Every structure is written in C-alpha cells, then in structure tokens.
Amino acid sequence: MKWILTVVAVFCAGILIGMSDIVTSEWYSSDISTIILYILVVQVGLGIGMSGNLTKIVKNLNLSTLLIPVSTVVGTIALAAALSFAFSDLSVSDCMALGSGFGYYSLSSVLISEIKEPLVGAQKAAELGMLALLANIFRELIAIGFAPYFKKTFGKFATVSAAGVTSMDVLLPTIVKHSGKEMVPAALVNGIALEIVTPLLVCYFASL
C-alpha cells in the first residue's frame, strides 16, 4: 500500500509540475522518458534473469499451474476487447493493451504512452498512459478487496488469477490468507509467467 501511495504521489507531482510553467515543452523532450524506459526494461530483464525464476518456472511446470496464467491472459484480454464496444474513443487494440498490464502498472503505463506517442500524438498517448496506470492500480485494489469473495464464488485459484503479476509479491500474503499456503507455487508461477508476458503483449497490442 505504501508503494502504491508513493507511485500516486510521484505521478501527481509530475502532473502538477507539468500544469505549472516550471517545465516548458521545449525543455522537456519525450526522448528523456524513452531513455529511462530502456533503462527500466534492462533492469526488469536482468532481474528476471538473475533471480533464477526461469528455472523455478520450468521445475514447477505442470498442467494445473499453467492453467492459471493462460486463463488469466485469455479471460482478461477477451473481456477487455468486448469492453471496447462500450467506449467510442477506445479501439479494441487499445483496450487489449490496457488490459494486458495484469496489474504491472509502472511498466505497462509507460510502455503504452511511449509506443502510442508516434502513432496517435502526445495527448492521446498521455491519456492512454494514465488510463493504464489507473486501471492496473485499480486491478490490484480490486484483487485485494474482493479476494474472499473470489475464493468463495470461483474457487481457490481465482485469487491468484485476479492478482495478475502481483500474485508473486504484493498480493502473495492475501492469496495465502484466503486460498491457503498450497497456492504459493501456483502464485509464483503465475506472477513470473505474467511478468514475462506483460511487456510482450502490451508492446504488441499498443503497436497495432
């Protein structure tokens, strides 16, 4: 929770400074955020490679543990695509890119705004980046708040699926509390698999 508050505070500070005339558009170029994004992608990649999680995922690979990330991805993207018909200003691929964050709000929001800027312009790209940030923060909050209901109605795997990428870190204690300790391997595999899949899907759908 402390981390989410920090994220929201830093993002709001950026908005406030952007609204004031402290930073002008000539002074601030989108190349700065592109360079920082490349640094972030390298850090995420190094983190995945150095953690040894890839060997863990291969060792824990079986049909039931694979079922959760696959159904999370398919269920999320299918309904995100269906939702696009309710919003006239969002295309099917936009909604699929926004849904593909799976709770990874930091990376997905920046990826979407960076990839979209040359395609749709700065304003629409900023709007989509903000939507991705908020939608993925909300996903985490819904997964925390509704965990007991998900377990009761859809079974013990549902708490892991709702958590998305955060099933391996932020939401792991919530998952253990409501679905039991036996869910830990499935939660880790789900989180790691989605952490790898998120940048691929976001990049793909955002570039359509």
Place this chain on the structure above:
Amino acid sequence: MLIILSLLFGSIAIGCLCKNIQPLKVFSDKVSITILLLLFTLGLSVGMQDAVVGNILNLGFTAFAIAAVCVAGSVVLTGCLSRFAERRRK
C-alpha cells in the same frame, strides 16, 4: 517495440549468464527508482496536456471499468477451467 523486446530478451540472457556479478545485481535492484522517475515523466506529459487534465474524472471511471471487467474475465475463466479440470481428475 523491437528495441524494447531486444533489450528485454538480451538482458534476461545476460542476467542468466552473469548471476554473480555484483554491480549488475545492484543496478537491477534500483528498479523502483527508475519506475518512479518514469512515472514522474509520465505525470509531466499528462500535466502538459490541458485536455487530459480536464478529462481526469472520466478517465478514472473508464480505468475502473477496464480493471473490473479484466478481473471478472480472468476469475470467471479460471474458476470454470479449474472446476472442469477437477471433474476430469475425479
């Protein structure tokens, strides 16, 4: 997109090969600082667009709808598939 994916896969490979190199570990551990810097720049670009700032409530509602629908899609499909798998096992 190609640059991002190449960087991702390249750095995963480097991470697997250089697990014990301390400076690389320290660099990858500083990911939260980079995330905050990026979100600050995203905030800056949002703040510079008056139309986006003026539409902030609408965006919040849309974001909540997307989050709720995405969570619903994943829990319903996971629930159905896990029940189906359990029945087949029995």
